[in-house]
Amino acid sequence: MKKPGAFSPQARLKSFxxxxxxxxxxxxxxxxxxxHAGATIGVVAAGLAYKVRPEEWRWLFAxxxxxxVAEAVNTAxxxxxxxxxxxxxxxxEKAKDVAAGAVLIAALGAAAIGASVFAPYAIASF
Known part of the structure; x- marks a missing residue:
């Protein structure tokens, strides 16, 4: 096994x-x-428009x-x-389907969190 070299800021920057x-x-x-990018932009826009509270932003960011993360792991x-x-x-094919299913689970969970955060604001705006 190759032994890691000494810490170097340049190497850390290269890893980024x-x-x-x-x-x-x-x-x-x-x-x-x-x-996902479109949904992310939509969530941020809705959060700004509704002026969601900081604790709600935490849920949305999570x-x-x-x-x-699920999409990145699935792609890799x-x-x-x-x-x-x-x-x-x-x-x-089955393994790839399961990985895609993980993204779906994450997206459905995110949609549920988004609905729970935004529903009260949407209802109050009517």
């Missing part, structure tokens, strides 16, 4: 560049990431973050699967 490259790749290549998992098994394999 890899992370940003990965996020850029996800945004360029995954249509669902575009949907929900949005969980969805983005799909690409690893495609390298390991370039030809269709039913077991790899």
């Amino acid at each position: 560049s890899y992370a940003f490259a990965g996020l850029g790749f996800m945004l360029r290549s995954q249509h669902n990431a575009w949907l 929900a949005v973050t969980i969805v983005w 998992f799909e690409h690893v699967c495609n390298v390991v098994s370039p030809q269709h394999h039913p077991e790899v």
Whole structure:
């Protein structure tokens, strides 16, 4: 096993560049990431319009973050699967479906959190 080198600020900064490259790749290549970006913008706009309380922002940020993390992990998992098994394999397909299902679970949970935060504001505005 390769021994890690000494700590270096330059190496830490370079690791951030890899992370940003990965996020850029996800945004360029995954249509669902575009949907998540639109939903994120919508949540922030609604939160600002309704002037939600700080404790509600915490729930909204947590929900949005969980969805983005799930999408990023799913994207990475799909690409690893495609390298390991370039030809269709039913077991790899099942694994990819489960990873996509995790994103769906996160998105449904986030939608429930958003509804619980925004519903009282929406009802009060009528």
